Amino acid sequence: MWRTKEILTAVGTLACAVGIGYVMQSSDTAQQRYGAAEAQRPVADNGALLEVEGITLTSAALDSPIALPTLDDRVVKAAAPQSLPPAPESHGAAIPATCDIIAEADAVAAAMVKLTLEAACLPNERLTVHHNGMIFTEVTDDQGRLSVTVPALAEEAVFILAFGNGDGAVAQTSVPELSDFNRVVLQWKGTAGFELHAREFGADYGEAGHVWSGAPRDMTAAVLGEGGFMTRNGDIEASEPLMAEVYSFRVAKAAQEGDVTLSVEAEVSEANCGLEIEAQALELRGDDPVKTQNLTLAVPDCDAVGNFLVLNNLLQDLKVAQN
Structure with a gap:
């Protein structure tokens, strides 16, 4: 009672x-x-x-910390709650002048997307993944690689992977499911x-x-x-x-x-x-x-x-x- x-x-x-x-x-x-x-x-x-x-x-809708593709005004843009302090910057050492960052997105079962990143010059580095309002933190491995599976929130799914130093990459795939x-x-x-x-x-x-x-x-x-x-x-x-x-x-x-x-x-x-x-x-x-x-x-x-x-x-x- x-x-x-x-x-x-x-x-x-x-x-x-x-x-x-x-x-x-x-x-x-x-x-x-x-x-x-x-x-x-x-x-x-x-x-x-x-x-x-x-x-x-x-x-x-919230302001985005990085430039995003233009979306319908009713769709929330990728951002953390505005009042939160910014995420810590990347810890890393100086980045080489030539640093290839390659991201790929592939649709898989259950409307999920396998997201991969190759950035050999950015090992063990923090990055932020943005997708149609969803935002989360990941860290590359000691080879500068990342592989995660992410739920799609748009049929034409665009993913922005941004490092703290301003470098990053964009990957896109279609998820009709x-x-x-x-x-x-x-x-x-x-x-x-x-x-x-x-x-x-x-x-x-x-x-x-x-x-x-x-x-x-x-x-x-x-x-x-x-x-x-x-x-x-x-x-x-x-x-x-x-x-x-x-x-x-x-x-x-x-x-x-x-x-x-x-x-x-x-x-x-x-x-x-x-x-x-x-x-x-x-x-x-x-x-x-x-x-x-x-x-x-x-x-x-x-x-x-x-x-x-x-x-x-x-x-x-x-x-x-x-x-």
Whole structure:
């Protein structure tokens, strides 16, 4: 009964303020949802619901830190949340006068793109990948190479790979299969602790239809029409990395119909407690332009470490019709 009251109080308070549902879950609840391995973290001793303030949602397009191809005005341009400080510059030594940087993009299954980079003169260098509003940080290997698989967000998919010194490359490919998919992106910077969760067709937390970074599922499920899958791009080992999680669902060949419930969650940790954290959500539905929302969230103080903040209504749930 206490838990029910806590949830209702939290939702009511925030629904009045910003029109979204917001729940603080204790680590006892987290253990039920994610399993014991994910829930064994410190918890606030008093177990009380902490007052949460300072949530801001906006939907304006953001300025880009580098030149991008011209896009429809309604499509968000590639950028991190504007109020975040710039990413650290490339650490590297002087770049040779002749430095060949070659990027290639190849469409693969499930409307994904294999992105490769050859830059022998830029080994172990930080770079930023931009694609139709999505942005994440990667690092080349000791040979100056990079190979990542990225969810496409446009049928004519353009990828910009930019190093901190201003060098970079552009790669492009066609992804006609994208029209079969809906995609939702959640992106943030550093150790904000955000997670994207999808619960398919009434699945509860921890069940087979609960798709998140802890149970991402393989893209084969989408190819076969069995459900969606989660991918994460960004090198978490880089300094202040830009990270992106993407949930993909193949609506054109779904084996069943119903709703996919989407939520944004954040664990209160030693790295984010007492701070304001920011994220950006991108939603690609059918032929519509990419929709963007920016989120600023005030995290409770550090005595709440181990609890989870759940935003239930930030993202529109997917409506899936069987074909």
